[in-house]
Amino acid sequence: MSIEHKLRGYILENFLFTDDESALSSSDSFLEKGIIDSTGIMEVIYFIQEEFGIEVDDNEMIPENLDSVNNIVKFLEKKKAA
Amino acid sequence: MSQSLIHLLQHQAHRVPDNIAIVQKDERISYGQLYACICAVAAFLRENGLAPGARVGLLLENSPQFVATYYGVLAAGGVVVAMNTGTKSRDLVNWLKHSEACWLFADARHPELAAITTQMRDSIAYVIVGEHPNGSAITVGASWKQIQENGAVNEPDLSYSGQPGELASIIYTSGTTGHPKGVMLSHGNLFHNVNSIVGYLKLTGDDIVMNILPFYYSYGNSVLHTHLAVGATIVLENSLLYPHKILQTMEKERVTGFSGVPSTFSILLSRTKFKDYDLSSLRYITQAGGPMAPASIRRVIADLPNAEFFVMYGQTEATARLSYLPPDKLEQKLGSVGIGIPGVTLEVQDDQGNKVAPGEIGQIYAKGDNIMLGYWKDPQTTETVIQNGWLVTGDLAYQDSDGFIFINGRASDMIKSGANRISPKDIEEVIAELEGVEEVAVVGIPDEILGQVIKAFVVASPNAKLEKKAVMAHCRQNLAIYKLPKEVEFVSELPKTASGKVKRFLLADTARAS
Numbered sequence: 001m002s003i004e005h006k007l008r009g010y011i012l013e014n015f016l017f018t019d020d021e022s023a024l025s026s027s028d029s030f031l032e033k034g035i036i037d038s039t040g041i042m043e044v045i046y047f048i049q050e051e052f053g054i055e056v057d058d059n060e061m062i063p064e065n066l067d068s069v070n071n072i073v074k075f076l077e078k079k080k081a082a
Numbered sequence: 083m084s085q086s087l088i089h090l091l092q093h094q095a096h097r098v099p100d101n102i103a104i105v106q107k108d109e110r111i112s113y114g115q116l117y118a119c120i121c122a123v124a125a126f127l128r129e130n131g132l133a134p135g136a137r138v139g140l141l142l143e144n145s146p147q148f149v150a151t152y153y154g155v156l157a158a159g160g161v162v163v164a165m166n167t168g169t170k171s172r173d174l175v176n177w178l179k180h181s182e183a184c185w186l187f188a189d190a191r192h193p194e195l196a197a198i199t200t201q202m203r204d205s206i207a208y209v210i211v212g213e214h215p216n217g218s219a220i221t222v223g224a225s226w227k228q229i230q231e232n233g234a235v236n237e238p239d240l241s242y243s244g245q246p247g248e249l250a251s252i253i254y255t256s257g258t259t260g261h262p263k264g265v266m267l268s269h270g271n272l273f274h275n276v277n278s279i280v281g282y283l284k285l286t287g288d289d290i291v292m293n294i295l296p297f298y299y300s301y302g303n304s305v306l307h308t309h310l311a312v313g314a315t316i317v318l319e320n321s322l323l324y325p326h327k328i329l330q331t332m333e334k335e336r337v338t339g340f341s342g343v344p345s346t347f348s349i350l351l352s353r354t355k356f357k358d359y360d361l362s363s364l365r366y367i368t369q370a371g372g373p374m375a376p377a378s379i380r381r382v383i384a385d386l387p388n389a390e391f392f393v394m395y396g397q398t399e400a401t402a403r404l405s406y407l408p409p410d411k412l413e414q415k416l417g418s419v420g421i422g423i424p425g426v427t428l429e430v431q432d433d434q435g436n437k438v439a440p441g442e443i444g445q446i447y448a449k450g451d452n453i454m455l456g457y458w459k460d461p462q463t464t465e466t467v468i469q470n471g472w473l474v475t476g477d478l479a480y481q482d483s484d485g486f487i488f489i490n491g492r493a494s495d496m497i498k499s500g501a502n503r504i505s506p507k508d509i510e511e512v513i514a515e516l517e518g519v520e521e522v523a524v525v526g527i528p529d530e531i532l533g534q535v536i537k538a539f540v541v542a543s544p545n546a547k548l549e550k551k552a553v554m555a556h557c558r559q560n561l562a563i564y565k566l567p568k569e570v571e572f573v574s575e576l577p578k579t580a581s582g583k584v585k586r587f588l589l590a591d592t593a594r595a596s
Contacts (some may be wrong), residue, residue: 017555032322033193034168037530037563038322038349058353063324 003052003076007069011049015038026069041066048072054079085549086244086269087276087307092117092237094313098287098348103310104146105335106318113313115152118233123154125234126224127185130207133241134159135249137181139206141165141174141188141195141479143296144318147211147226149186149306152297156269157238160185160252163264164298168562169270173508177254178206180262181458187226190214246270252458253300253398255507257267259273263505264458265300265398272307275401276452278423279308281404283339283366283392287313290338290363292332294319294346299501304402305341314587325350329359336363340389343371343501347378348531356385370403372395372498372533373489376416376502383412395489398503401452404428405487418486419479426450432482435470440483443490447472495586497526499534502564507588509567512560513538514551523576524567525590537566537593542572568594 016023017036031038034059035043044066045056054076056065065075091113094101099114110412111119127138140162142148148164155162163181165174171194174244178186178198186202187209188195188537199208208223244250250272252264279285288381291309293316295302309316318326322345332340335538337540347369347512350356367389374393383391390409396402405428407420422428429437438444453473455462467474477492479487497504506524519543526534542548550570557566571593577585 015558017551017558031321032191034563036323038325038345042353043325046271058355059326061326061353064326075404 004069004073006051007048010051011035011044011069014043017058020021024069025030028069029063029067030065031067048076052076052080084271085246085306086156086213087250087272088120088153088244090273090276090311090351091120091153092240092398094287094310098313101287101313102315103313104149104318106145111372116146116150117232119150120153120157121234121236121238122230122232123151124157124238125236126209126229126232127155127160128238130499132158132160132185135161136185137161137163137183137252139165139178139181139183139186139188139297140298141167141192141198142185142211142340143167143189144302144320146570147187148297149310151209151211152306152505154232156250157240157243159243161249164251164303166298167192167255167296167561170194170560170562171201172560173562174198175201176262177264178202181252181254181264185209190329207453209280225584228505239521244269244273246251246273249455250347253298253303255398256501256508258364261460261463261507263460266458268455271401271452271454272275274425275304275403276307276311278425278452279403281314281407282370282422285309285312285314287315288339289334289339289365290317291315291341292317292328292335292337293341294322294328295341295343295501299503300396300398300402301341301343306534307491309339321399322346322349329354329356329361332361332364333359338359338363338365339367340364341368344374344378345500345532346371347374349384350379351378352531356382361386361467362388364389365544366392368392370396371501379412379416382440393419395487397473397475399454399467399475400426400448400450401454403446403452404446404450404475409484411486415482415484415486418482420487420565421485422450424446426452426571428487429472430479430487432471435472438480440481443478443480445493446475446477446487447477448475495525495558497524497534497536499526499529499564500532504536504565509536509538509557509561509565512541512557515560516548516553516556518543518548519553520546522578523589525586527569527590527593529568535588536565537569537571538567539571539573539576539589541575548572 095113095117104111134206138160190212207239211226226498250269251267256263346397393407396404405420429448432444478491479489509524524538529535577588
């Protein structure tokens with residue numbers, strides 16, 4: 001299963017409570033669409049740390065890295081390449 | 083000078099037109115520019131026949147457009163109904179109908195706008211602010227852009243705007259279908275509360291405040307008005323999702339003030355380090371919106387020793403602010419919400435309305451020019467909270483021998499989560515609609531970051547196959563994100579009194595114990 005697919009499944013299941021794939025686009029901003037709030041973002045961070053075996057530093061918690069499925073995918077690829 | 087917010091703003095626009103009023107991302111709006119936008123909104127509304135006292139809905143995020151619309155409505159003699167932008171269409175439509183709003187200024191990107199236009203049809207006129215990202219134009223009403231291009235030929239005639247006893251704003255604090263609670267604030271309420279806060283915070287035109295609090299709530303609303311009243315600068319960041327970004331902006335803009343609720347500080351303390359940023363310009367920090375742990379206050383003042391820390395307490399029904407703890411008393415009276423702000427009298431009284439002795443617990447009663455006119459179209463509920471000229475706050479407390487107030491719980495069932503005061507009924511009403519739900523009760527349970535989170539106890543109908551996911555999906559569809567239960571537990575029955583009322587305190591105890 002691709003990283004994008006896993007992430008989408010996690011967000012749909014835990015924040016949108018649905019299996020309907022059309023409820024979330026991979027480019028949707030979590031902030032602008034009101035998908036995740038300020039405590040929910042910590043749950044996302046815990047999930048990607050555990051699931052993909054990376055550490056997210058405090059200064060990496062920025063929208064460019066975390067504000068959509070696509071942004072997280074890019075961030076993970078960058079982390080793994082480093 | 084007349085005593086109202088719009089007159090204060092007009093004064094600053096004439097006095098310091100080049101001072102920066104609002105900063106958002108790369109946009110810097112001066113007082114002169116802001117006032118021109120306000121005049122354009124007022125001219126548009128008047129040209130289109132807005133009657134004095136008519137309600138105008140706002141569905142806008144914190145932005146220069148929000149501010150210009152808010153003040154433009156006041157300048158036109160209208161009443162502002164600024165609504166929670168995180169709310170779903172069922173509440174928004176309910177509030178628009180209940181307030182009988184004749185105009186709605188809405189962000190084109192708002193996810194509920196299409197549902198609102200479908201349900202409200204042409205019973206309300208629209209002004210659409212901005213453009214939808216997909217370019218799918220909303221084809222109703224006027225556009226913000228056009229209003230600003232048309233501008234105003236003259237300054238609005240403010241001679242009939244802002245009379246002290248007249249209604250200026252309605253703030254909805256709950257959304258149940260039967261009984262939405264709309265707090266009515268007069269021009270005088272807003273003016274007096276602003277003046278009092280400006281006084282004890284010693285705000286001046288040199289101040290620059292970082293604001294992350296929504297303007298549609300009373301706390302954010304008072305941050306907005308107090309700083310505009312003195313010609314100060316308000317820097318906007320609209321979310322705590324990425325706290326580093328907030329501290330970076332605070333450093334860059336050399337802010338002098340910061341306001342938050344307890345969860346704001348919990349998030350900043352747990353996910354950032356104040357010491358990584360140069361925040362030496364910070365002169366004052368304010369905290370309201372529920373009790374903050376003394377240990378957290380100590381951590382903030384240890385990391386930001388140059389700033390004075392103001393613990394404050396208030397309610398929407400009191401415009402915003404009722405009390406503050408003077409910073410020089412912070413260490414001595416830690417845990418207290420302080421004393422009445424200038425112009426406000428606070429007393430702790432028993433059920434018979436008698437002032438109790440120091441140390442004894444009673445309910446906080448408040449008097450002052452900031453106390454609301456009442457609840458919109460609801461004299462019965464108004465009578466229960468305004469008695470003999472006193473506001474009955476619903477907060478239990480005691481006063482020490484020096485008169486400092488220490489809050490000791492709430493007499494009502496309201497849930498306080500983050501900056502939000504949530505009526506359990508709002509959530510129960512939604513869950514009860516779900517097929518297979520026989521009964522439901524909702525309580526607040528303690529949470530380290532948010533103060534409280536929501537737990538729902540659900541009794542399923544016999545043979546119903548109900549799962550937590552179905553309950554959550556239904557809530558997600560119909561409730562704002564901050565009203566979503568964190569936990570759902572299925573139980574065989576709810577504990578009740580002999581008269582059939584749910585014993586919420588027992589459920590809350592059960593939830594805490596588990």
